[in-house]
Amino acid sequence: MTDQIALPFVWPADEDERDFIVSEANSTAVRHLEHWSLWPVMATVLTGPRKSGRSLLGRIFAAKTGGRFVDNADTQDEEKLFHAWNAAQADHKPLLLAADLPSAKWRIKLPDLRSRLLASPHVAIEQPDFPLMLGLVEKLLHIRGLAVRPEVVRYVASRIERSYVGIGRIVDALDEAALARRRPITMAVAREALAAIGVTEDTYRLL
Incomplete structure (x- = not known):
């Protein structure tokens, strides 16, 4: 049976996490990551401008959830991404993929990877308010x-x-x-x- 109870984690907690400042520009992404147990699949694509804190947010997320964070995912080996996506579903441990653009705009050669990424939620960090x-x-x-x-x-x-x-x-x-x-x-x-x-x-x- 699919878990329908959100499992938010304390945000933030330790010194590194206090470096991430939450505002309207990124609060939607933060809330989505807090409630990862409600994702339709155990993977999400996070986009945001460079220097927007997306890498820090991804590391915080992986540390809190025991999941995996892949930065600049659109430049990574497609076979490895494919297996990482499948492993996240099998282990029920979330996979967070960060990139400049949504996965629909990536140049993906593997059809199976493309279909999986298009089925994954997408959240964005916006330019700063x-x-x-x-x-x-x-x-x-x-x-x-x-x-x-x-x-x-x-x-x-x-x-x-x-x-x-x-x-x-x-x-x-x-x-x-x-x-x-x-x-x-x-x-x-x-x-x-x-x-x-x-x-x-x-x-x-x-x-």
Whole structure:
């Protein structure tokens, strides 16, 4: 008989898991992974932009469930993916496959693998919303040992492009500007960092 009881795990728990910030941009994917026992098959395809935290999320998922995580799955050996998918069903241990695009857009040569992947659920991490951008900018600066006031974080986050790549660019620029000036990241340093990546003072992308 198919198990119809969701088995959510505590989210998050230890230090590495606290590095994953949940917002509307990724909450659908997080909820889907929490309730893996209700999946129609024991496999899911997770997509998301690079630097979106999908690899961290996949590792957390595998550690919590005892399942398997395969990153960049669209580039992996098809025979191995085929056997991994079948093993997940036989062992009732979830398989999470991460890629840039849904499996329908992969170039799959094995018909049996294609049919199995198309039968698997797909969830996506979206480009960051503003709360996630604030959290990520602050977190990445903290990792580099840089303390920044909330109003400065909000100032830069509201002006950069709405992408994980954009977040990485401004964090690099802030780090370089602070190092060059040998002082904390003030609003003046933030303006210099924005200018270094081509963002002018009057640019305001997000509220």
